[in-house]
Amino acid sequence: MDKKAQFKEFVSKHPELVTFIKNKENTWQDFYEIYDIYGEDETAWNKYFENNTTNNSSIGELTSLFKNINMDNVQKHITNAQKAVSLIQELTNKGTTNIVNKTPRPITKFFGD
Numbered sequence: 001m002d003k004k005a006q007f008k009e010f011v012s013k014h015p016e017l018v019t020f021i022k023n024k025e026n027t028w029q030d031f032y033e034i035y036d037i038y039g040e041d042e043t044a045w046n047k048y049f050e051n052n053t054t055n056n057s058s059i060g061e062l063t064s065l066f067k068n069i070n071m072d073n074v075q076k077h078i079t080n081a082q083k084a085v086s087l088i089q090e091l092t093n094k095g096t097t098n099i100v101n102k103t104p105r106p107i108t109k110f111f112g113d
Contacts, residue, residue, distance in 0.1 A: 007035045017048060 001009075011017055011031070020026040038044035 003036060004032075007032055010035060010040055014045075014049070020048060 017026075017031060020031075021028065034044055042049075
């Protein structure tokens with residue numbers, strides 16, 4: 001197996017390298033040069049793999065945050081918001097229906113007629 005194929009296999013094992021490419025921090029050429037010099041030596045790749053652990057910890061923080069949410073309070077707030085929206089809809093609909101249902105005054109009629 002040639003070096004290029006080995007590099008492709010290495011990248012497929014470590015998909016977190018793609019984030020550095022998308023963020024334009026590195027290029028594939030940069031990673032290939034590191035791989036060509038150091039191979040799969042973890043000391044050369046630690047700084048790229050450490051960022052992945054911080055992403056996992058932030059995901060863990062998010063899941064713990066969602067676990068602490070009281071769903072009853074969320075439901076109460078949603079219900080209040082729905083009531084407010086329906087009240088606003090009623091007020092806006094009443095105002096437009098009165099204007100639309102008025103019949104226009106005939107041109108031949110004056111104020112006192």
